[in-house]
Amino acid sequence: MVLEDQVEGDxxxxxxRDKRLDAVIAVSFREAMxxxxxxxxxxxxxxxxxxxxxxxxxxGALVGVLKHLGPQGCLYLCGITPAVMAVLRxxxxxxxxxxxxxxxxxxxx
Amino acid sequence: xxxxxxxxxxxPATLAAARDATERVMVLGRRFGEEDRALYETAVMxxxxxIVKHSYVPADGGSIRVVAEAGPQxxxxxxxxRGRGLSAAHFAAAPSQIEFDPEALAELPESGMGLAIxxxxxxxxxxxxxxxxxxxxxxxxxxx
Numbered sequence: 001m002v003l004e005d006q007v008e009g010d011x012x013x014x015x016x017r018d019k020r021l022d023a024v025i026a027v028s029f030r031e032a033m034x035x036x037x038x039x040x041x042x043x044x045x046x047x048x049x050x051x052x053x054x055x056x057x058x059x060g061a062l063v064g065v066l067k068h069l070g071p072q073g074c075l076y077l078c079g080i081t082p083a084v085m086a087v088l089r090x091x092x093x094x095x096x097x098x099x100x101x102x103x104x105x106x107x108x109x
Numbered sequence: 110x111x112x113x114x115x116x117x118x119x120x121p122a123t124l125a126a127a128r129d130a131t132e133r134v135m136v137l138g139r140r141f142g143e144e145d146r147a148l149y150e151t152a153v154m155x156x157x158x159x160i161v162k163h164s165y166v167p168a169d170g171g172s173i174r175v176v177a178e179a180g181p182q183x184x185x186x187x188x189x190x191r192g193r194g195l196s197a198a199h200f201a202a203a204p205s206q207i208e209f210d211p212e213a214l215a216e217l218p219e220s221g222m223g224l225a226i227x228x229x230x231x232x233x234x235x236x237x238x239x240x241x242x243x244x245x246x247x248x249x250x251x252x253x
Contacts, residue, residue: 023158024124053147055154056222063219071214083147090148090229091222095211 001025003032008045008107012036015047021058021084030061034068042073045106049079054087062097076106113137114179122164122171122190127157130175134186137179140251149184149249152230155223156188156245164192164243183232183250194243200236205229 002017014036018025036044044065066075078100080088088094100106116137120126131154138146157173165171174189205228209218228234231247238244 020128022128022154023162024128053150053154055151055158056220056226057158059222060219063217067214067217067219082143083150086144086147087151087226090226091207092209092211096217 001028001032003029005036008103011043011045011107012041013045013047013103013107015050017050019050020053021048021051021061022053022055023057026057026061029058030064033061033065037065037068037073042069044069044074045076045078045100045103047079047103048077048084049081052081052083054084056091059087059091059093063093066096076100076109078103078106116175116177118173118175120173120175122161122173122192124158124161126173127154127161130157130173134175134177137177138184140179141184141249142252145249145252148226148230152227152247153186155227156247159195159223160188160190160192160243164190164194166193183248186245186247186249188245188247190243191241192243194238195236197236197238200224203228 004015004017006013021029069075075097077097079102080099085094088097100109114137116133118130118133120130131150134153135146135150138149141149160173171190171192176187178185203224205225207218207222207225209216231249233248235246
């Protein structure tokens with residue numbers, strides 16, 4: 001699993017380079033994101049534009065990140081591909097996550 | 110001449126093999142539309158991961174048999190394992206929709222969504238346990 005970090009003002013923009021956010025990487029993804037949060041990052045933009053597959057383990061990891069941030073934190077998702085959006089809609093998690101077309105849109109929110 | 114509408118696999122019960130098997134099944138799923146394709150792929154992965162995580166005791170060397178057939182009207186999928194399996198009652202009782210309050214952060218589900226995805230994506234799904242074999246039979250029709 002490869003994450004790329006970029007600081008943009010108050011936000012940490014994290015790009016997931018993997019094509020699949022699934023059970024294979026869900027645990028390591030969640031741990032890596034928790035590490036960033038524990039280091040003090042409370043505003044995160046997660047760029048999923050490379051991700052063309054999401055399963056419930058990956059989705060659970062995203063929910064776990066949201067919970068780890070807590071109510072005072074902020075998690076924006078951007079670059080959502082149609083395949084990932086289909087899973088978010090099916091599970092109705094599209095009501096939970098704030099999504100934006102691009103990093104710039106998320107940072108401007 | 111090989112029949113490229115049928116895929117038969119016997120794979121080890123590992124997460125990496127589950128991912129690989131899912132990707133190979135999807136080679137037969139060319140007739141799905143974009144959204145159906147995405148959801149079908151997720152549903153297949155859900156069941157395979159369920160077997161890896163819950164049917165077999167970790168590292169007990171189990172295997173999973175997958176047979177997928179792209180028919181004229183539908184994709185037909187059979188997945189078998191010889192682990193302890195999910196009870197048929199548990200499978201039947203699992204909801205096909207995940208209920209939660211999107212505003213209740215602490216209560217959001219982080220697991221337990223796989224069966225709901227499987228049931229809501231497939232047009233029909235049958236799960237049976239017979240002579241030590243746990244068998245899922247799932248059908249999804251092609252839609253334009």
